[in-house]
Amino acid sequence: MRVHAQRAGALLGGLSFPALSFADWTVNMTPGVTGTSNDIFDLHMTIFWICVAIGVVVFGIMFWSIFAHRKSQGAKPANFHENTLVEVLWTLIPLVILVIMAIPATATLVDMYDTTESDIDIKVTGYQWKWQYEYINEDFGYFSNLTTPADQISNRQTKGENYLLEVDNPMVIPVGKKVRFLLTANDVIHSWWVPDFGVKKDAIPGFINEAWTRVDVPGTYRGQCTELCGKNHGFMPVVVKAVPEEEYNTWVADQKAAAEKERELTEKDWTMEELMARGEKAYALNCAACHQADGSGAPPAFPALKGGAIATGEMAAHIDIVVNGKSGTAMQAFGGQLNEADLAAIITYERNAWGNKVGDMVTPKEIFDYKNQQ
Amino acid sequence: MSAVADTHAQDHHHGPASGISRWLLTTNHKDIGTMYLIFSFTMFLLGGTMAMVIRAELFQPGLQIVQPEFFNQMTTMHGLIMVFGAVMPAFVGLANWMIPLMIGAPDMALPRMNNWSFWLLPCAFLILVSTLFMEGGAPNFGWTFYAPLSTTYGPPSTTFFIFAIHIMGVSSIMGAINVIATVLNMRAPGMTLMKMPMFVWTWLITAFLLIAVMPVLAGVVTMMLMDINFGTSFFNAAGGGDPVLFQHVFWFFGHPEVYIMILPAFGAISHIIPAFSRKRLFGYASMVYAVGAIALLSFLVWAHHMFTVGVPVAGQLFFMYATLLIAVPTGVKVFNWVATMFRGSLTFEAPMLFAIAFVILFSIGGFSGLMLAIAPADFQYHDTYFVVAHFHYVLVPGAIFGIFASAYFWLPKWTGHMYDETLAKTHFWLSFIGMNLAFFPMHFLGLAGMPRRIPDYALQFADFNMVSSVGAFMFGSTQLLFLLIVVKCARGGEKAPANPWDGAEGLSGKYPHRRPTTPFPLPQK
Numbered sequence: 001m002r003v004h005a006q007r008a009g010a011l012l013g014g015l016s017f018p019a020l021s022f023a024d025w026t027v028n029m030t031p032g033v034t035g036t037s038n039d040i041f042d043l044h045m046t047i048f049w050i051c052v053a054i055g056v057v058v059f060g061i062m063f064w065s066i067f068a069h070r071k072s073q074g075a076k077p078a079n080f081h082e083n084t085l086v087e088v089l090w091t092l093i094p095l096v097i098l099v100i101m102a103i104p105a106t107a108t109l110v111d112m113y114d115t116t117e118s119d120i121d122i123k124v125t126g127y128q129w130k131w132q133y134e135y136i137n138e139d140f141g142y143f144s145n146l147t148t149p150a151d152q153i154s155n156r157q158t159k160g161e162n163y164l165l166e167v168d169n170p171m172v173i174p175v176g177k178k179v180r181f182l183l184t185a186n187d188v189i190h191s192w193w194v195p196d197f198g199v200k201k202d203a204i205p206g207f208i209n210e211a212w213t214r215v216d217v218p219g220t221y222r223g224q225c226t227e228l229c230g231k232n233h234g235f236m237p238v239v240v241k242a243v244p245e246e247e248y249n250t251w252v253a254d255q256k257a258a259a260e261k262e263r264e265l266t267e268k269d270w271t272m273e274e275l276m277a278r279g280e281k282a283y284a285l286n287c288a289a290c291h292q293a294d295g296s297g298a299p300p301a302f303p304a305l306k307g308g309a310i311a312t313g314e315m316a317a318h319i320d321i322v323v324n325g326k327s328g329t330a331m332q333a334f335g336g337q338l339n340e341a342d343l344a345a346i347i348t349y350e351r352n353a354w355g356n357k358v359g360d361m362v363t364p365k366e367i368f369d370y371k372n373q374q
Numbered sequence: 375m376s377a378v379a380d381t382h383a384q385d386h387h388h389g390p391a392s393g394i395s396r397w398l399l400t401t402n403h404k405d406i407g408t409m410y411l412i413f414s415f416t417m418f419l420l421g422g423t424m425a426m427v428i429r430a431e432l433f434q435p436g437l438q439i440v441q442p443e444f445f446n447q448m449t450t451m452h453g454l455i456m457v458f459g460a461v462m463p464a465f466v467g468l469a470n471w472m473i474p475l476m477i478g479a480p481d482m483a484l485p486r487m488n489n490w491s492f493w494l495l496p497c498a499f500l501i502l503v504s505t506l507f508m509e510g511g512a513p514n515f516g517w518t519f520y521a522p523l524s525t526t527y528g529p530p531s532t533t534f535f536i537f538a539i540h541i542m543g544v545s546s547i548m549g550a551i552n553v554i555a556t557v558l559n560m561r562a563p564g565m566t567l568m569k570m571p572m573f574v575w576t577w578l579i580t581a582f583l584l585i586a587v588m589p590v591l592a593g594v595v596t597m598m599l600m601d602i603n604f605g606t607s608f609f610n611a612a613g614g615g616d617p618v619l620f621q622h623v624f625w626f627f628g629h630p631e632v633y634i635m636i637l638p639a640f641g642a643i644s645h646i647i648p649a650f651s652r653k654r655l656f657g658y659a660s661m662v663y664a665v666g667a668i669a670l671l672s673f674l675v676w677a678h679h680m681f682t683v684g685v686p687v688a689g690q691l692f693f694m695y696a697t698l699l700i701a702v703p704t705g706v707k708v709f710n711w712v713a714t715m716f717r718g719s720l721t722f723e724a725p726m727l728f729a730i731a732f733v734i735l736f737s738i739g740g741f742s743g744l745m746l747a748i749a750p751a752d753f754q755y756h757d758t759y760f761v762v763a764h765f766h767y768v769l770v771p772g773a774i775f776g777i778f779a780s781a782y783f784w785l786p787k788w789t790g791h792m793y794d795e796t797l798a799k800t801h802f803w804l805s806f807i808g809m810n811l812a813f814f815p816m817h818f819l820g821l822a823g824m825p826r827r828i829p830d831y832a833l834q835f836a837d838f839n840m841v842s843s844v845g846a847f848m849f850g851s852t853q854l855l856f857l858l859i860v861v862k863c864a865r866g867g868e869k870a871p872a873n874p875w876d877g878a879e880g881l882s883g884k885y886p887h888r889r890p891t892t893p894f895p896l897p898q899k
Binding site: 025026027028029030036037039040043044047048050051054055058059061062064065066069070071072075076077078079080081082086087090091094095098101102105106108109110112113128152153154155159161162163164165187188189191193195198199200201202204205206207209210223224225226227228229230231232233234235298299300301327329330 | 435437438442443446510514520522523526527529530611615616617618651652653655657659682684691694695698699702705706712713714715717718720721730734741745749750751754757817821825829831833834837838
């Protein structure tokens, strides 16, 4: 089948398939690496085999009838059309099977809902189309963006091993600790899923959902957003690194130091060139998904910035829309998402890139003041 | 009632209007039934074409044919068109044709409303399909249109989508009222409720489901309309609203809706299997009670579509138990069909082939449904291709194969000619193989972790997606064969006897084919 499929593909697409060298024919769920995911796997296999057993009996009788009671074989129809005992039995037996099945399912569910006594709390916020991870007790947080290059998605480059499942900043958790996730969203509903943990929970604006996990095996675990959240729903993966506790502590210390450094950037004196260079990178990460790398946008939902009224108009209006967003549209308020240096760099970049020649710039300090006077 | 019948008898010389006005003005249940069926098949091909676009894009990893925005429009429109345009109107068409014949009524109870409820549908779908050409594109938020993606973040065409849904709802409610009025008032003398044919029973219950839930759908889209255009915040958390409320209201409609799409097929299959087994339906009474039980339970299980939204654990357990309970009456139906075949005298014409495939494949869809009902396991299955596989197994070999089986079963009655059996069997086998090739691998994809509604996927999903696409192309192109068979049968062919299937029972076999378009007066109570 695989050979045929490949040939058919090559015939239709006229393309080679380096991709298929990574492909596999997995047909079942994996047990995963947590107690919950193993419990779920056991439930899954139990109910699966129950279904197989019922199927074998029912389809067996059916195939026997098809085989033995054919008119062409001279079968004469019998005359029965009801039997109370049989009918009561095939109502009660499934009922009993279901009750037996419901008992372990209830136990697992109650355990999955027990989010008490966690060691670490991480707030997970879904954005179109990235995840934000905030370590609530440690006073730092960051965004996690897809890093698969656009050229791989549009088939101009060979696809990498973790195509669409790779991010710049994975979530990091220590092994052996109970980690509680507090899930919410900034815009539309997202859903945070790591199959190996058996954790999937919707991130809903205005709600905070809870889930928990305890991972015992160090490693990198990958998942995806599983609730349709717009254009780039297929492009916001979840990557979690489970590391030994000492490594986790070192990582936390580094993150705190880095967060402090980021805050100092606001005080620095910036030149136009520095802002433009930083702006190009920050724009690609935060703005290009909608407004496109060349500023052309995708009207009417995502207006063009190249020659656009805001990007070439008054500075105050430009700052306002980037910091506060525009309600009723997909334009988010980036004031709370990005630091002042990135905001200033992006605004400056948008006013002076792709042929926009406003020529002015805004400094991180000015953004800081703007946010504080609000 | 006899006065009405007399008037009809004197109207014979009128005959139908000629040309296009025959179809625009007709109040004849057979003409309207035919129009429903033609409309439904047209929508089936349109929705199917969109499925082909989806499968072509998913043929291999990477973005090749369409961009994600358009991909999302395709998945949304495919779902909406198949549910509201293909499956539901097909069953209304079958009801229009067969219910009066089965209960011995001269026509549907409310013929003018019948005409109106049909002609609303082309209008609704013209509006819905026209959104594809609007600025910002068609609805792109999935057929379940979860807020706030469909409200605050929806494209400008969403208002047109809401209007189209309203019109479809009006059409469905009128169709349902007509079925209830006909079945309760116009049965031939002596036909008590517990003597009604199964198809009439299932449609009667379906009609009550429609009347119960279509207003709920109308309510939810009206709240969306208010949120989008009039500044309310039903579903907008920033304004004090609740995005989860949308899902509760939607699925309170949505779950009975899935039974609306399958119960009439249950009824039709309950005619076809006995006919080709030459044996009475096993357990008629338990079949009726099972359909009633399924319909009642369908109102109590909606939140099993929402196991991951954070319903409290007690609610989670209630909905899990209630959902598991539905397996009991559904199982009874399957067991009854198998018991009907057992020790019968079986032949395998096209309607029977589709009916047998219906029982087997619908049961497989039922099994995956049972797995999905286990709430903890659903955390892994939810919103993956496992769910896509599940509902395509209940809808394609369930609803769609049920419709094909009914069409082949009753085509001789409708046209007076036998269809081409060889072509029909070819249609069955190609559909059967194509459908399984398309949808079975989706179980594996879902279990391996592929989310639904994504235009591009990680490399480990490549092989099964390719297989699935090949199967989908096979299934899709095969449906043109069905068009050929029906056209051929309508234009001529071997004359069909009054009762073309020697095992079939019921009143419909007692009428000559193609009764005059003027209603045939029958004694009434």
